[in-house]
Amino acid sequence: MEALFIYLLKLSISTIVLYLSYHFLLKRYKQFSFNRIYLLLVLPLSHIIPLIQIPVKEDLSTSTVHISGINSITSSSSEIIQQTSDDETFNWLFLLTLIYSIGIIIGLARFVLSYFQAYKIYKAAEKNQVEGQTVYLSEKNIRAFTFINKIIIGKNILHHPDLKMVIDHEKVHLREKHFIDLFMIELLSAFQWYNPATYLLNKAIRLNLEYQVDAKVVEKSNMRKYQMALISMVSDRMALPQFTELNSNNLKNRILMMKSPNTSKFSKLRKIGLLPIFLILLAGLSEKTPTIEKSDSLEKDSMATETKLVKENSSNNEITTIDEMTRYFSKSLRYPEEARKFGQVGSVTLYFKINNNGELTGVYEVQPSGDVYYLPDGNLKRDPFKRNDIVIVGFVSNPLEKPIQINESNQHPRLYEECKRVIKDLPILNIEKLKGKTVEIEFRFKLKIDKL
Numbered sequence: 124m125e126a127l128f129i130y131l132l133k134l135s136i137s138t139i140v141l142y143l144s145y146h147f148l149l150k151r152y153k154q155f156s157f158n159r160i161y162l163l164l165v166l167p168l169s170h171i172i173p174l175i176q177i178p179v180k181e182d183l184s185t186s187t188v189h190i191s192g193i194n195s196i197t198s199s200s201s202e203i204i205q206q207t208s209d210d211e212t213f214n215w216l217f218l219l220t221l222i223y224s225i226g227i228i229i230g231l232a233r234f235v236l237s238y239f240q241a242y243k244i245y246k247a248a249e250k251n252q253v254e255g256q257t258v259y260l261s262e263k264n265i266r267a268f269t270f271i272n273k274i275i276i277g278k279n280i281l282h283h284p285d286l287k288m289v290i291d292h293e294k295v296h297l298r299e300k301h302f303i304d305l306f307m308i309e310l311l312s313a314f315q316w317y318n319p320a321t322y323l324l325n326k327a328i329r330l331n332l333e334y335q336v337d338a339k340v341v342e343k344s345n346m347r348k349y350q351m352a353l354i355s356m357v358s359d360r361m362a363l364p365q366f367t368e369l370n371s372n373n374l375k376n377r378i379l380m381m382k383s384p385n386t387s388k389f390s391k392l393r394k395i396g397l398l399p400i401f402l403i404l405l406a407g408l409s410e411k412t413p414t415i416e417k418s419d420s421l422e423k424d425s426m427a428t429e430t431k432l433v434k435e436n437s438s439n440n441e442i443t444t445i446d447e448m449t450r451y452f453s454k455s456l457r458y459p460e461e462a463r464k465f466g467q468v469g470s471v472t473l474y475f476k477i478n479n480n481g482e483l484t485g486v487y488e489v490q491p492s493g494d495v496y497y498l499p500d501g502n503l504k505r506d507p508f509k510r511n512d513i514v515i516v517g518f519v520s521n522p523l524e525k526p527i528q529i530n531e532s533n534q535h536p537r538l539y540e541e542c543k544r545v546i547k548d549l550p551i552l553n554i555e556k557l558k559g560k561t562v563e564i565e566f567r568f569k570l571k572i573d574k575l
Contacts, residue, residue: 126528128219133173133408139320141165144400145327148393153385155335157394162328163304166311166321168401175409223317230313237309241270248275254287256294266356269296285352288344295336304328330373334380341381350378441481441553448552449513455545458517458568459537466528467535471542471566479559481552486543491561513566529570542566 142165149158248259258274265277267289274293280286296302308325315321341349353374442448461467474487485491552558 128216130173131223134169134315135318135320137169137172137404137408138165138315138318138324140400140404141169142320142324142327144397146323148396149390150327151383152390152393153334153338153380153383154390155331155338158331159304159328159335161397162324162331163307165324166308166315170311170314172404173408173410175405177405177409226316227313230316231310234309234313245270245273245275253281254290256290258290267293269293269302271302272297272300280356283356285348285355288340288349288352289356291340291344292336295339296332299332299335301332301336304332326373330376333373333377337377337381346381350381353377441551442549443553445554448549448554451549452513452545452564452566455548456513456515456541456566458515458570459541462535462537462541462568463517463570466530466570467532467538468529468568468570469532469535469538471533471535471538471568472563473539473542473546473566474561474563475546475549476561477552477557477559481554481558483547483549483552486546488539490563513564514569515566516569516571518571535568538566538568 145158145161145165149161152158244261244263244265245259248261251258251260253260253276256274258276260278260281261275263277264279265275266280267274267276269275274290274297276289276293280289283289305328308328312321312325337349442451459467472488474490476484476487476491478484546564
């Protein structure tokens with residue numbers, strides 16, 4: 124749950140910064156097509172940026188975790204139980220999650236309901252030709268609006284002197300497919316209902332679409348006459364987010380924009396100014412994934428340590444019993460630093476082959492095909508020898524400012540790499556029951572978290 128709220132916080136910050144960038148850099152300039160694209164990308168980018176993973180190089184330091192073998196842990200379960208500081212914390216997280224979920228449900232319900240209301244108006248309307256354009260005439264006392272790819276007007280304005288200009292206005296909405304912008308902003312806003320910037324963004328998108336339509340219409344008509352038509356058509360705005368309509372609470376802004384001069388040459392510099400803002404967001408809000416860089420000296424120290432561990436298993440550099448093999452794994456395995464840092468736990472199952480001399484001939488992630496050997500009674504045996512009681516426990520501190528999230532999976536690459544490393548360094552297995560056999564072994568990685 125903590126991860127969800129961290130993500131939502133980053134999502135909100137990204138939305139606020141991108142909206143403010145539009146407000147201060149782009150809003151006042153006549154570059155409506157560019158602004159449309161930018162505004163349309165704000166919410167999708169805000170959702171994506173916190174999920175982007177940027178690799179960061181880190182040096183591999185020697186792990187100081189405690190490793191346990193079969194005798195230390197008797198549980199066969201790989202489940203990790205995290206204790207919170209108290210039950211109250213969990214209850215608060217649960218309550219916040221519940222409130223957030225209810226907000227999403229209400230937002231989506233409003234989205235669907237408004238769409239259904241507009242659809243009912245369209246279905247009840249009568250298809251007709253007005254001013255050479257196919258429109259749908261509604262009996263309701265409404266003004267003109269565009270619903271997806273349909274123009275709907277109320278019969279009460281059929282004889283309005285500026286009807287042609289009204290239809291020309293809606294034709295631009297239709298041709299530019301503005302319903303896509305409105306559909307996206309209303310849908311994605313449901314997931315950021317708590318963020319004031321989302322509502323400001325919604326308003327900015329709608330206003331920019333009207334700016335774009337106004338600019339197209341005045342290219343082919345008298346600006347003064349068009350402005351008067353807008354004023355005469357002002358009425359209470361219908362609260363249906365899935366369509367555009369002629370009237371607007373921002374009529375004054377639209378008229379001022381029509382009168383403003385064309386975009387200056389400095390507007391290009393403002394567009395370029397968006398790039399460093401985006402890069403800062405990317406650097407500050409994205410996930411940092413460490414990539415391990417092992418130095419030569421550390422490599423040599425690691426090899427020396429592993430050689431010493433192997434020699435300790437048997438005086439003749441051989442392993443002669445199953446218990447010795449288990450102790451070898453317990454001493455040699457280390458919990459990978461990267462895996463500990465990111466709370467990676469789970470099971471790793473590997474197969475390795477031993478020839479008749481007790482030497483390792485191969486390590487596999489899946490059971491090699493065609494493995495057949497005989498039991499002492501002469502019967503065929505296809506199953507490998509199994510050993511599934513190797514448990515590796517890592518101790519890690521859990522800072523309160525950035526709690527470690529447990530990530531359980533049987534596919535963590537770093538855990539597989541560590542297990543393969545130790546198996547490949549196996550000394551000779553002078554164990555008769557394993558010679559010429561395939562051995563299946565399961566390692567279970569667990570984390571024990573200490574609260575700071």
